[in-house]
Amino acid sequence: MSGSTTTTTGGAGSSTPAPEETAPERRGGGSGFMAGPAGRNLGLVVALAILCIVGVVTAGDRFADIDNVLTILRLAAVIGVVSVGMTFVIIGGGIDLSVGALVALSSVWATTLATQQMAEDVHWIVMVLTAIVVGSVAGLVNGLVIAYGRLAAFIATLAMLAAARGLAEIIANRRTQVVRNEAFLSFFSGDVLGIPTLVIIFALVAVAGWVLLNRTTFGRRTFAVGGNAEAARLAGIRVQRHTVKLYVLSGLTCGIAAVMIMARTTTGSSTHGTLYELDAIAAVVIGGTLLIGGRGTIVGTVLGVLIFTTLGNVFTLNNLSSSAQAVARGVIIVAAVLLQQRLATGGFAFRRPGGGAPAAGRAVVQGSPAGAVSGGTGADGGPGGARPGASSDRPGA
Secondary structure, three states: OHHHHHHHHHOOOOOOOOHHHHHHHHHOOOOOHHHOHHHHHHHHHHHHHHHHHHHHHHHOHHHHOHHHHHHHHHHHHHHHHHHHHHHHHHHOOOOOOOHHHHHHHHHHHHOOHHHHHHHHHOOOHHHHHHHHHHHHHHHHHHHHHHHOOOOOHHHHHHHHHHHHHHHHHHHHOOOOEEOOOHHHHHHHOOEEOOEEHHHHHHHHHHHHHHHHHHOOHHHHHHHHHHHOHHHHHHOOOOHHHHHHHHHHHHHHHHHHHHHHHHHHHOEEOOOOOOOHHHHHHHHHHHOOOOOOOOOOOHHHHHHHHHHHHHHHHHHHHOOOOHHHHHHHHHHHHHHHHHHHHHHHHOOOOOOOOOOOOOOOOOOOOOOOOOOOOOOOOOOOOOOOOOOOOOOOOOOOO
């Protein structure tokens, strides 16, 4: 523990490279350009380009048509916004399985008769604020239960998934609620210079997420907490409070995504966002974010979303079944995780389960609110302790 702590606290006030750039070099294996964030993102760009070439070869002009490209971007926009919030949570060492249910709950609450009547009397922005507030409050509940209730993030968000989806069904009475505010629909269904409004919203959220993660103290603290929560606590970071903020941010992005799906489908429904949690986690993992926390990029997440959305579009244009698409997604996810392990450790080292005592420099507290049910960190409410493949960060404050 002392070795890890000394490294982190000793540079608390200094400016250091981003943790995702330094982790591979410290481990000796997997060093070089491809092990860094730029190399990983370049690999994703190449993969997306190959996928586009396959689409053009197999579907011809149907794939290359500008309308099809805009369709891909529209489909990517909603899950992309959710994935940005998920990126922060996973980098911070947590996990959020409730995002799909929060999208459904936010959309239902924002399209109730009372909310829509208030929007008619005041302004359609009431519907937007309602969805964002509902998502943020649900995220706050997640964060408080995980950070201060010391419940594993997997269990807490799984419970929220069930509760939020059930509450959405109760509010909507298992019926689809139609959005009747024409001003709301015309605004979000429009475009700017030919670019759909939903795509612009996705771009703005992605840019804001990139700035928050890479250019602010909040982002540096997120890397620090995900890399080693105990060392972050000793460096002066309030780990529990920061954990709560991460889940509130995830809920906020779910609220924004709910507004977007309301505009795209003109409905609010308890079935919205089904399996979004799996799609978001898959996109984040494909984008290079470590599931154990401490490393990740917003750019990688955006590319991961585009890869999965384009893959689905290619399958659809070639009349391939959704089952085949699911198999392809599973293979891609496994390949991406194995590649992450290769770049992070320099080899595919598989350890026997339950073998031996924890490694030096790692604190283990049963039931701590990490992404797993047991293990993690000694910091109360910390999402994770020192973990293989994750980097420590020197927090900016």
